[in-house]
Amino acid sequence: MGELLADHTTLRLGGPADQFLTHADPGTWFDLVRSVQGTRAPFVLGGGSNTLADDAAYPGAVIRMATCGIALRPLADASVEVVVQAGEPLAKVVEFAVAHGLSGIEYLGGIPGTAGAAPVQNTGAYGQQISDTLTRITAYDWDLLRLVELRSAECGFGYRTSTFKTRPGRWTILEIALRMTRSALAAPVIYPNLADALASPLGARPPLAEAAQTVLDDRRLRGLNIPDDGPDSRQVGSVFLNPTVTPAQATTIRSSGGPVQRGPDGSLRASAGWLLEQAGFCPGLRIDAGVYCSSGRTLTLAAREAATAASFTAALCTLADAVFATDGIRLRPEPIRPNAMATTSSRHLRAPECS
Numbered sequence: 001m002g003e004l005l006a007d008h009t010t011l012r013l014g015g016p017a018d019q020f021l022t023h024a025d026p027g028t029w030f031d032l033v034r035s036v037q038g039t040r041a042p043f044v045l046g047g048g049s050n051t052l053a054d055d056a057a058y059p060g061a062v063i064r065m066a067t068c069g070i071a072l073r074p075l076a077d078a079s080v081e082v083v084v085q086a087g088e089p090l091a092k093v094v095e096f097a098v099a100h101g102l103s104g105i106e107y108l109g110g111i112p113g114t115a116g117a118a119p120v121q122n123t124g125a126y127g128q129q130i131s132d133t134l135t136r137i138t139a140y141d142w143d144l145l146r147l148v149e150l151r152s153a154e155c156g157f158g159y160r161t162s163t164f165k166t167r168p169g170r171w172t173i174l175e176i177a178l179r180m181t182r183s184a185l186a187a188p189v190i191y192p193n194l195a196d197a198l199a200s201p202l203g204a205r206p207p208l209a210e211a212a213q214t215v216l217d218d219r220r221l222r223g224l225n226i227p228d229d230g231p232d233s234r235q236v237g238s239v240f241l242n243p244t245v246t247p248a249q250a251t252t253i254r255s256s257g258g259p260v261q262r263g264p265d266g267s268l269r270a271s272a273g274w275l276l277e278q279a280g281f282c283p284g285l286r287i288d289a290g291v292y293c294s295s296g297r298t299l300t301l302a303a304r305e306a307a308t309a310a311s312f313t314a315a316l317c318t319l320a321d322a323v324f325a326t327d328g329i330r331l332r333p334e335p336i337r338p339n340a341m342a343t344t345s346s347r348h349l350r351a352p353e354c355s
């Protein structure tokens, strides 16, 4: 039997892969490409913290990115380019930046997963996202069968999305470059919860190390970390994106005391967690076989003993359907699922589908 994807995802779900390759040495990428079997582009796995792999065998190649390395390059304008290998944990890159007095990603500390996966969903937290500092990506293009360099403007970044998410399977990200500034101060605080935690007004620039530590403490308090063991130790964090709502829906939500935020693109976004609670869900509730809302957060689903990828997907549908029935708002799942039925790279991955 092939390597189990369950051994490489934080949900610990997923059947065996036909072929499982680990990419650990940047110098041997083309050897690895030559060894990929089958005709489809491989499924690329980082830390597996945003992946819901099917119970059935994955009929293709899976590449786990394990290359590590962070390099600094001073730029002419006194900023610094930080070049990171795809398999490096994002949390380590944040630690490195803060330790070197570099501002730009300090609010992304504690997010599980790899640097190479961060551009895929434009990973973000506390009002900061990887696209704020990302300047370029070196990737392997499975359509052109060669290395390409993509500038940030070519990556289609938006709220938890990018070209890598909307055209899945086409590129394997090998290296990312971030532009950061040397500063003892963090980026301006724009997220109200963080301002409260820092006891700092919105727009202020707190000391870099203090800001980074406050984020780590706040994540721990709010159940935004994966516990080492216990009932919530198998999870992918938030299971739904905060949905875009119409002005009329925003007014209704606000009049019931719910939060609505305006994004940088002007769109209004409601809180998926708040909508789930309005629909009757709460921390600790059983949703499907072995699938529960985590003990601390309704928006995080935990997989327990009896869980399967099928029951996890069914639980996502139960939650999304209930919110739709209550508020007429359609929630979109955040975790990505390797699509075993796909035959072309453009249909290689998809989010779990609900009715």
Ligand SMILES: Cc1cc2nc3c(=O)[nH]c(=O)nc-3n(C[C@H](O)[C@H](O)[C@H](O)COP(=O)(O)OP(=O)(O)OC[C@H]3O[C@@H](n4cnc5c(N)ncnc54)[C@H](O)[C@@H]3O)c2cc1C
Pocket: 010, 043, 044, 045, 046, 047, 048, 049, 050, 051, 065, 086, 111, 112, 113, 114, 115, 116, 117, 118, 120, 121, 122, 123, 124, 125, 164, 171, 172, 173, 174, 224, 225, 226, 235, 236, 237, 238, 336, 349
């Ligand atoms: C407790 C917890 C908290 C979380 N908090 C946050 C948060 O605050 N903000 C947030 O945005 N996310 C959060 N997440 C989700 C997740 O950690 C991020 O999406 C993270 O960037 C995923 O990284 P990964 O390496 O684990 O990706 P994986 O799950 O391995 O992969 C995710 C997707 O990226 C693709 N991919 C991975 N690596 C590459 C590569 N090198 N090239 C091309 N495609 C690639 C995969 O094919 C897949 O489609 C959280 C998850 C958990 C479990």
